[in-house]
Amino acid sequence: MATATLTIDLDAITQNWRALDAKSAQSVETAAVIKADAYGLGAAVVAKSLYHAGVRSFFVAVAEEGIVIRKAVGNNAKIYVFSGMMLTDAQPIREYNLIPMLNAPNQVARFRNETSDLTYGLQLDTGMNRLGLEPDEFNGVKDAANDADLIISHLACADDPAHPQNAQQLAAFHAMTNGLSVRRSLAATGGTLLGADYHFDLCRPGVGLYGGFPFNDATPTAHLAIPVIQTRRVTKGETVGYSAAWVAKRDSIVATLAAGYADGLIRAMGHDSVSLYAGNTPCPLIGRVSMDLLTVDVTDLDAVPNELHLLNSQQTVDDLADAAGTIGYEILTSLGGRYERRYVGEARG
Ligand SMILES: *Cc1c(COP(=O)(O)O)cnc(C)c1O
Numbered sequence: 001m002a003t004a005t006l007t008i009d010l011d012a013i014t015q016n017w018r019a020l021d022a023k024s025a026q027s028v029e030t031a032a033v034i035k036a037d038a039y040g041l042g043a044a045v046v047a048k049s050l051y052h053a054g055v056r057s058f059f060v061a062v063a064e065e066g067i068v069i070r071k072a073v074g075n076n077a078k079i080y081v082f083s084g085m086m087l088t089d090a091q092p093i094r095e096y097n098l099i100p101m102l103n104a105p106n107q108v109a110r111f112r113n114e115t116s117d118l119t120y121g122l123q124l125d126t127g128m129n130r131l132g133l134e135p136d137e138f139n140g141v142k143d144a145a146n147d148a149d150l151i152i153s154h155l156a157c158a159d160d161p162a163h164p165q166n167a168q169q170l171a172a173f174h175a176m177t178n179g180l181s182v183r184r185s186l187a188a189t190g191g192t193l194l195g196a197d198y199h200f201d202l203c204r205p206g207v208g209l210y211g212g213f214p215f216n217d218a219t220p221t222a223h224l225a226i227p228v229i230q231t232r233r234v235t236k237g238e239t240v241g242y243s244a245a246w247v248a249k250r251d252s253i254v255a256t257l258a259a260g261y262a263d264g265l266i267r268a269m270g271h272d273s274v275s276l277y278a279g280n281t282p283c284p285l286i287g288r289v290s291m292d293l294l295t296v297d298v299t300d301l302d303a304v305p306n307e308l309h310l311l312n313s314q315q316t317v318d319d320l321a322d323a324a325g326t327i328g329y330e331i332l333t334s335l336g337g338r339y340e341r342r343y344v345g346e347a348r349g
Pocket of ligand 1: 033082153187188189190204205206207208
């Protein structure tokens with residue numbers, strides 16, 4: 001079959017969670033952000049593994065994602081929803097015991113009207129200007145603060161430890177929340193790595209669990225093997241692929257592989273620096289990335305294997321992201337629905 005295989009290492013994910021958990025004090029809870037189908041790797045399976053590893057708090061972007069997590073992990077975990085409480089969310093929030101992170105005065109009002117008997121969290125804006133109550137809005141609902149399950153804010157620049165906005169947002173978060181007797185959380189992956197000042201009561205890493213920057217010590221979690229459909233000889237001066245963008249500088253052997261930008265291997269990565277691996281041997285990706293196909297210069301291989309590897313321990317999602325001018329998050333969440341997905345590891349739930 002000509003379907004590429006995406007292997008997801010659940011032990012690597014739980015190992016990354018333990019490593020991030022070890023960055024903060026014992027008293028600090030380490031949650032898991034598992035939005036967008038666990039950054040593309042499969043929310044239900046990943047949630048079960050993390051639950052078995054000890055995670056008891058999960059964060060998702062929208063209520064619908066929370067339903068998937070609840071069904072996967074059962075009732076003994078908290079599931080927080082970053083988008084808070086949207087118009088049609090009252091029923092799933094109640095039925096699946098989700099905790100909306102209310103982020104605007106109208107959401108607080110909606111919650112009080114429709115679900116005031118349930119648990120909620122609050123989300124504050126400390127400078128990112130994306131989601132969250134501004135200081136004056138927070139003052140307007142201050143009576144809701146001490147009964148919240150959790151108060152969070154989000155750092156805009158935590159992947160750059162030298163960025164002055166980190167300290168500014170930290171100070172703003174202190175100014176808004178000091179004196180409250182509520183659990184607090186400011187740190188995602190980047191904030192977890194910034195140190196204890198940023199940890200408060202709960203850290204909520206996402207991308208680091210899945211092996212991405214800024215958690216540079218992460219273990220890679222996704223491996224991608226792509227079948228070779230055919231190989232051909234290309235004479236010096238001939239071209240390969242759309243727009244004739246690659247010209248053979250020597251007589252070459254070119255392999256055509258069964259995955260492309262429809263599988264999340266975005267076209268922008270097809271400029272020079274990406275390789276496909278035969279074991280430890282890199283073979284350059286050449287020509288334009290097509291919808292369903294990649295072309296690879298395998299001239300220097302003694303024998304062409306049945307498949308070549310695009311993601312392995314030598315080439316990570318961040319390497320692909322660098323080549324494509326994007327971030328590892330986008331590579332992960334773009335990995336398409338056409339792969340045969342294989343989960344490995346003891347941590348399978
Ligand atoms: C996505 C997200 C996180 C996790 O961020 P990472 O950088 O992936 O660790 C944490 N908090 C909020 C509010 C988010 O939107």
